[in-house]
Amino acid sequence: MIKMNIGIIGGSDGLGKTIAYYLKDEFDVYITGRDHKKGKNVADSLNIHYIKSNTDLAGLSDILIVSVPIHHTSNVIREVAPYMKVGSLMIDVTSVKEEPSKTMEEVLPSTVEYIPTHPIFGPRTTELDNQVIVLTATKKGKWYEKVYNYLNNQHMRIIETTAQKHDYMMSIVQVLTHFSFISTASAIEKLKIDISETEDYESPIYNLMIDMIARIVAQNPYLTYYIQSMNNNGPKIRNTFANAVIELRDVINDEDDEKFVEIAIKATKHMGDIKNALGRSDKAINGLNHEFTLLTKSIGNEVGLRHIYSGKIHVGILEKIENKTAILRKGNKVKELRIANIEVLSDRELYDWKINNLDKKTESISCVFSKRVNVKIIQDTVRNIPNIIDIKLTDTYGGPQISKNSISLTFEVVALSKEDIKKVKELFTGFGGIIR
The missing domain is CATH 1.10.3660 (6-phosphogluconate dehydrogenase C-terminal fold)
Known part of the structure; x- marks a missing residue:
């Protein structure tokens, strides 16, 4: 699809806001809402446009999406129908399809196409992949294939049926x-x-x-x-x-x-395929138990916990599990997170988060080793220390201050904290080195 204007009536809340979020990077998105202050704030936060008038929005939209409470949908369709652009498309996203489909057929001019739809997911959905959407178009005009292909490219599960079915x-x-x-x-x-x-x-x-x-x-x-x-x-x-x-x-x-x-x-x-039903429910139960087991084993250790709805990651020491809540401490701050709303980051995910979000410490360490020391083994061992980002040899010195059977090596070490660099120095000493 080429760049175009997509208007969402009711885009400041609920499913309309979710749709605006998913479309904003590919299209010029405009929204309206009942509360203009809230609507403007939502538009600013999503970097999209806010318009106060539904009819003005209809006049500039190539695609107009009606996302309002079910009992208001038909009235909104009637309100904006005369203002729709020639050659534009109207879509509604309500959970009931017979009444809005009938209304669009009655009041929209022949120059405007319409596709009644039902996205079978809610505002809390975090991705479109594998989500179900139902299309109940009675006529398939020039827009239908474009919309179908777009949804298909988002890997959604598309059902085509009648409004009655x-x-x-x-x-x-x-x-x-x-x-x-x-x-x-x-x-x-x-x-x-x-x-x-x-x-x-x-x-x-x-x-x-x-x-x-x-x-x-x-x-x-x-x-x-x-x-x-x-x-x-x-x-x-x-x-x-x-x-x-x-x-x-x-x-x-x-x-x-x-x-x-x-x-x-x-x-x-x-009930149909009972074995599949048992398998799916077992998977859900095992998933809940697995997360709880991971948390229980992590008490007293540093963990990363991702909130499944906000996406925010919390890192700290897991102090205890209490009343289905994880108690996380970071310094003097304590955070309580409902276990049902979080997932535990893997060691790799936690490490990557630290790399991208924490300040890094860099230090050059000079150490005298036996000439027989294997530099590669030293570097590989250091890289296996948690929170070490990189180590590289920057200088080799064998001057008069160094005995003939020894050599001074200088390494630049990048780590997440001074404590981690201290561990590197301890490792060097363990290899028989003497810190200069």
Whole structure:
């Protein structure tokens, strides 16, 4: 794609802001938002443009992306439709596709193409690679292939379908799962259970389930509500779920073990490839356990911890693990990081971070060795010392101050700290050298 103007209505927050972040390096990105001060700050932080008017944005955009709450989407489409450039493209990114698709078909002029889309990922997504995006275009004009190829080049998983099929699939993927998860969270609240008190009894599966439920209920509740209420398949899905719960409750209350087993087996068979499901869940559990094991073994040592959402790296001495939190100390400062939100840097990653972020110390060290000393072995050994960046021989001296069986070698050593250079001097002494 050539350089062009991409406008994002609602680009100051949520998914719109995420889309702006991914597009800003390749396109001229303009955004609008309800809060102009916040929108201007976001635009400045991303080095993109902010415009107060949706209609003005529509008039300058080659591609206009509508990223507003679901219940406002159709009204925004109607608002900007008359101002769209001839030959431009409109895209919406809402979770429900039937209503915005119908609105775009009704109000956009024939000179404007439209592609209703649904990126099936949220604002917390850190990369587009392997993320799913659904395209529900009823007509494929000149823009469609360009958009498809761009998404494909980002290694996204592209699904092409109808708005009706999309909404039915999302009634299972979103409506049913969100409804059941929020129902479970609501039941826990009504039982007045302190989740932290269950930690001593929790299994890895319970832990994963609670984390997934928390992830859903932590979303904007208005967004979750409109995903429920604006999907035409919602009533059928919720009623079916409620009936299934009541049936299962009554079977257990009636102590009908055979009926319970019949329901459980029938449901299990319908779940598809159970082996793959077990494999994926095992991988998730093992991943959680592996990270915790790494941290436990690192207590008392220097570690690098990367926050998986902000990307910020924290380096310090890991003092202890407490209440699912890593306690990190750097000098007099203490940092508490939730284990669920961090990943442990490998030794190589930590070393590279130090190289790029810490001040380096350089010192020339002169040392008298036996003439039989192997310079290459000295240098290779020094390079294996942690935090040594480089060592090179800069001078060889055999003057009158040096005995005939000895030689003075001067090395320039680059390290991350004076303590690391001190270790080099100790190594030289260990090789039989005498520091000059």
